[in-house]
Amino acid sequence: MAARVIPVDPFDLVIFGGTGDLARRKILPGLYRRFHAGQMPDTARIIGAARSEMSSDEYREFVRAAVIEFVSPALCEAEQVAAFLSRLAYVAIDARGDGGWAALKSEVRGDVVQAFYFSVAPGLFGDLAERLHAHGIAGPDARIVVEKPFGRDAASARALNQSLAAHFREEQIYRIDHYLGKETVQNLMAVRFGNVLFEPLWNAQFVDHIQISVAETVGVGGRGEYYDKSGAMRDMVQNHLMQLLCLIAMEPPNRFEPDAVRDEKLKVIRALEPVPADDIVRGQYRSEGDLPGYLDEVGSPESRTESFIALKVQVANWRWNGTPFYLRTGKRMAARLSEIVVVFKEPPHAIFGDEAGSEANKLVIRLQPDEGMTLTVTIKEPGPGGMRLIEVPLDMSFAEALGPENAEMPDAYERLIMDVIRGNQTLFMRGDEVEAAWRWTDPLIEAWEKRGDRPKPYRPGTSGPEDALALLHRDGRRWRDLEA
Numbered sequence: 343m344a345a346r347v348i349p350v351d352p353f354d355l356v357i358f359g360g361t362g363d364l365a366r367r368k369i370l371p372g373l374y375r376r377f378h379a380g381q382m383p384d385t386a387r388i389i390g391a392a393r394s395e396m397s398s399d400e401y402r403e404f405v406r407a408a409v410i411e412f413v414s415p416a417l418c419e420a421e422q423v424a425a426f427l428s429r430l431a432y433v434a435i436d437a438r439g440d441g442g443w444a445a446l447k448s449e450v451r452g453d454v455v456q457a458f459y460f461s462v463a464p465g466l467f468g469d470l471a472e473r474l475h476a477h478g479i480a481g482p483d484a485r486i487v488v489e490k491p492f493g494r495d496a497a498s499a500r501a502l503n504q505s506l507a508a509h510f511r512e513e514q515i516y517r518i519d520h521y522l523g524k525e526t527v528q529n530l531m532a533v534r535f536g537n538v539l540f541e542p543l544w545n546a547q548f549v550d551h552i553q554i555s556v557a558e559t560v561g562v563g564g565r566g567e568y569y570d571k572s573g574a575m576r577d578m579v580q581n582h583l584m585q586l587l588c589l590i591a592m593e594p595p596n597r598f599e600p601d602a603v604r605d606e607k608l609k610v611i612r613a614l615e616p617v618p619a620d621d622i623v624r625g626q627y628r629s630e631g632d633l634p635g636y637l638d639e640v641g642s643p644e645s646r647t648e649s650f651i652a653l654k655v656q657v658a659n660w661r662w663n664g665t666p667f668y669l670r671t672g673k674r675m676a677a678r679l680s681e682i683v684v685v686f687k688e689p690p691h692a693i694f695g696d697e698a699g700s701e702a703n704k705l706v707i708r709l710q711p712d713e714g715m716t717l718t719v720t721i722k723e724p725g726p727g728g729m730r731l732i733e734v735p736l737d738m739s740f741a742e743a744l745g746p747e748n749a750e751m752p753d754a755y756e757r758l759i760m761d762v763i764r765g766n767q768t769l770f771m772r773g774d775e776v777e778a779a780w781r782w783t784d785p786l787i788e789a790w791e792k793r794g795d796r797p798k799p800y801r802p803g804t805s806g807p808e809d810a811l812a813l814l815h816r817d818g819r820r821w822r823d824l825e826a
């Protein structure tokens with residue numbers, strides 16, 4: 343069963359920051375894969391725009407190198423790459439001046455879908471929006487795509503929203519959170535709302551608690567300057583983990599449509615309780631052997647920025663009253679693993695007696711690696727000797743279940759860019775949603791900054807600081823092993 347490909351309408355996609363790292367690693371290779379899959383109509387065009395002076399031919403060579411580096415060689419047949427490159431052009435542009443805008447205007451057609459990807463520092467969003475408008479380049483239905491970080495607090499996010507809203511309507515603005523483009527994240531909605539099995543149990547009566555873990559093995563590396571001003575809370579929790587939490591916790595929308603879904607997510611964010619200091623653990627990875635520690639990598643020995651955070655979060659509504667959501671994310675941990683674990687309650691009455699043992703059912707939703715789901719069920723241990731209960735997994739790896747031709751899932755960026763062209767905002771964050779997420783995050787950050795808390799050191803290759811384990815232990819619970 344090969345994945346179905348439905349071509350999108352003809353488009354012109356302008357990538358501001360077209361020579362930047364995100365364009366090179368994700369956007370351009372992703373576009374190539376969509377082209378290779380036959381999703382791009384013959385007349386689609388991609389226009390790179392950036393500060394450096396270069397010809398379109400030079401830009402094509404830059405893109406060729408990016409495709410060869412980041413796309414699997416099996417997809418890089420010479421004629422296909424050449425055909426893709428023939429759709430590209432480049433314009434040198436001055437985001438804060440007038441240079442290049444007339445040239446850009448002559449490249450962008452008025453009778454196709456227009457999309458402008460702002461893959462630049464957020465400080466330039468307002469300038470780009472204003473110039474696209476002032477030079478009459480963006481038509482009435484043009485789309486703009488913006489990347490995180492979308493602000494660093496509620497006030498800056500509001501200012502960014504206002505600078506975009508001065509020239510574009512909300513339905514033209516696509517705020518990317520690439521976690522929403524991950525296959526399993528969308529599958530989470532399919533599992534919840536496409537089956538009758540789970541939804542009746544999806545509440546505080548049957549769910550004991552939920553764990554959301556996004557662990558990385560890499561350190562902050564060359565991104566130290568950005569990262570040290572953000573930390574795990576701003577870099578990961580306010581956006582990616584928050585989105586996962588919303589999809590798990592939200593009420594069923596009446597349709598799978600942008601505002602219906604986003605309204606429900608917004609209600610979850612608004613229902614989040616403030617988190618007391620005792621329910622937050624922040625950590626910083628230490629050096630070990632040849633591996634530099636966080637402080638060495640960011641070059642700031644006094645930094646109090648966290649490279650790890652764990653929180654116990656409560657959603658104050660009928661569905662989730664009393665069911666905690668434990669969130670954790672960090673760099674340089676034991677494994678690269680993103681997963682959600684829904685831990686159900688144990689049966690109310692143990693008919694097999696205490697000796698038989700008991701286990702709670704768990705639904706594990708794996709985002710990466712090996713995207714899939716596992717449901718643990720309790721069965722009798724085989725053999726004579728009475729009734730002893732054991733836990734066995736009902737395991738589904740999407741790659742195995744759907745066949746090898748579907749094993750390589752489209753990258754989140756590919757899917758999201760195609761959604762922009764289709765005009766579907768379901769998997770993008772609305773302005774009010776982003777601001778609400780910051781409004782919940784801001785007081786937590788302010789509180790630990792005011793107290794002058796220092797993050798707890800943790801050894802690289804572990805599950806973070808000991809205190810993060812204690813956060814669950816004291817509630818009689820434990821994190822699922824990262825290397826399970």
Ligand code: BG6
Nearest residue numbers: 490520556558577578582680710
């Ligand atoms: C980015 C963060 O948004 O997400 C990075 O800025 C992080 O710090 C990355 O490494 C993780 O994304 P993924 O898709 O590799 O899990």
